Amino acid sequence: MTARPPVVIDASVAIARLLDEPEAPEIVRALARWVAEGRRLVVPAHFWLEVLNRIRRVPETTGERMIAAVHRLNSFDLETVEAAPPMFLQIIDRIERHRLTPYDAAYLVLAENVGGQLATLDRTLAAAAGSRAITFGDDRRPHDAPAVYEHDVTWPNYKEASAYLAKLRADALARRSRTSPAGEPMP
Numbered sequence: 359m360t361a362r363p364p365v366v367i368d369a370s371v372a373i374a375r376l377l378d379e380p381e382a383p384e385i386v387r388a389l390a391r392w393v394a395e396g397r398r399l400v401v402p403a404h405f406w407l408e409v410l411n412r413i414r415r416v417p418e419t420t421g422e423r424m425i426a427a428v429h430r431l432n433s434f435d436l437e438t439v440e441a442a443p444p445m446f447l448q449i450i451d452r453i454e455r456h457r458l459t460p461y462d463a464a465y466l467v468l469a470e471n472v473g474g475q476l477a478t479l480d481r482t483l484a485a486a487a488g489s490r491a492i493t494f495g496d497d498r499r500p501h502d503a504p505a506v507y508e509h510d511v512t513w514p515n516y517k518e519a520s521a522y523l524a525k526l527r528a529d530a531l532a533r534r535s536r537t538s539p540a541g542e543p544m545p
Contacts, residue, residue: 364398364474365492367436368465369408371477374494376413376427381479381494388477388492389434400437400472402464439468444526456486466490 375385392399406428413419413427441449445467452463462483469476469490477492478484484491 362392362395362397364400364472365392366400366402366465366469366472366474366476367405368401368462368476368478368480368483369405369412370479371494372405372409372431373412374479376409376430377416384494385477388494393434398437398472398474399434400439400468400474402468403438403440404461404464405436405438408461439472443529445471447522447526452486456482458483458486462486 371381371385373379374381375389389399409427409431410424413424416423441464445464448467448470449460449463452458452466453460456463456466458466462480465476465478465483466487468474469487474490475492476483476487476490477494478487479494481493484493
């Protein structure tokens, strides 16, 4: 049996679920299906702050409601991934290519890096994700993959970009050499 690709969940999906927005029933069914299929559900570290920021803006929200929201989301065993410096270059690239916020670009880069799909209600992010996008709601539209360089990309013009990339690659190789074949750190 082939493993199903992971699903990166953006904050818009989690918030719609928590606040019982119109897409919530469809999201609940999708989450249940993904869990039943044994798919990894992955979020970047800033996901939790985005969710808390939106929940706290609901009138009369208390710390109790915020912790309940986090607990409810944790019941799906979401895997949290920290952004590391090598991802920053990819994020910067997606910001320029697709005119995304750094936060949205991080969701897209994470989905690309884990070979997964991206569940979102954000139409701009869905368009940038192309065939990786999973969207919800009645106004669902097909998304064409954007042109590879829809917008000018300037980050390679940074005069120290090449040296920085070389350092990141060397650091990644050094980390790999310090890990066992099972992925465990070596002493």
